[in-house]
Amino acid sequence: MTTKLLNILTGINRASAPSSGSMILVHDLYGAMPELHTTFLGRTPVDQPWAMSFDQLITLSTTKRPQGPDFDCYLDELTREVGGLVEKIRPDVIHAQYVGLALSLAFARTAGNIPIIAIAHGPDVMGAELSPREREALNEVATASAAIVAPTAALADRIDRLTGRRFTDRLIVIPWGIPLRDTRVRDQPPTWTGGLALVHAGRLDENKSTITAVEALTLTHQPHHLTVIGHGTLREQLEQRAAELGVRDRISFEPFLPRAELWNRLPNFDAFVFTTRGLEAFGLVLIEAQAHGLPVVYSDLPGVRTVLGGGGVPYTPGDPLSLATALDEMGRDVHGRKTLAKEALHNARRYDIATTGRLLRELTLRVVRDHQTGPGAVTANLRRVEAFRRWWGRPMIG
DSSP, X not given: OOOOOEEEEEEEEEEESSOXXXXXXXXXXXXXXXXXXXXXXXEEEEOHHHHTTSSEEEEOOSOOOOSSTTHHHHHHHHHHHHHHHHHXXXXXXXXXXXXXXXXXXXXXXXOTTSOEEEEOOSHHHHHHHHOHHHHHHHHHHHHHOSEEEEXXXXXXXXXXXXXXXXXXXXXXXXXXXXXXXXXXXXXXXXXXXXXXEEEEESOOSTTTTHHHHHHHTTTOSSOOEXXXXXXXXXXXXXXXXXXXXXXXXXXXXXXXOOHXXXXXXXXXXXXXXXXXXXXXXXXXXXXXXXXXXXXXXXXXXXXXXXXXXXXXXXXXXXOHHHHHHHHHHHHHOHHHHHHHHHHHHHHHTTOBHHHHHHHHHHHHHHHHHHHHHOTTHHHHHHTTOHHHHHHHSOSSOO
């Protein structure tokens, strides 16, 4: 007798390609969850190797209009399209990525009797903190969801506050992960003191605050060199600022790299510099750096210290002098740098994507089973999910 696979419907309303941390995460995550059938809703263009993690990929046809006066009409059109797909696919459960954004709203309005697990990624929460309209949308999706997943307790707490603490019992922390089997470290740790080979990777925008690292180089006593990998609206401005400050020869700007290429480069550096000054949902790139043996010099944001464990050195977010001081201290202390590298490798082992997939799969099975049991069972049973408690020690907040 053949067992019916659990049918999951999910999606992210953007090009179906490994173009961001969230898109890379879902590729790894659904590829790491066996014995499930996953349908993904996305946009063209479609990267076929990336799409292989899903049993089916459907491209949405509604023209995106995520901002401005046409948003309501756009959401209505998207909801009609998604409603037709929900009726056709008849999933057992919906994973609504990005709580409160257009696609998750369409899921919430068309799910009917199908249970929803909402999954927060960070920009959705940041948007809800800045915009009453997006906060209302986040609350609508939270109300329709049986469980709300966040990668850190800090992000879960922000969601809890945004929803008036009405859904505390639905909040579950499942840390994100990476495929650790594909990582490597340099053969011999560095033994010199002085200038460090630093790397920063990510979007070049206001929140990522790469400018903090650029300005910090003017304040260091050692000739550190920084490689900036990524693209974004501030690339030209950053290059111009580096030239104005006289450190252009100590900074290399390189374009966005596919993950395999980035991972091949990481072991060649001494440390990773993390400069985000606002909300950071989790920071997968931090774990990528640690898994390749790099200690992290990081802006001390809520949740980041917990994610990084003992494999990093904090500094005050947005403060170039604080960052410069941390870099010089790391450059002078070879023994301390080796210890940090060992701690980084040890900490990264907590974040295997196979563990993330297992925990989300267990939660999904439990939500579906409890949904079939009847109202009220979900919250009661979520309190007893010992797998989450063993993994993180604080599966829910409250």
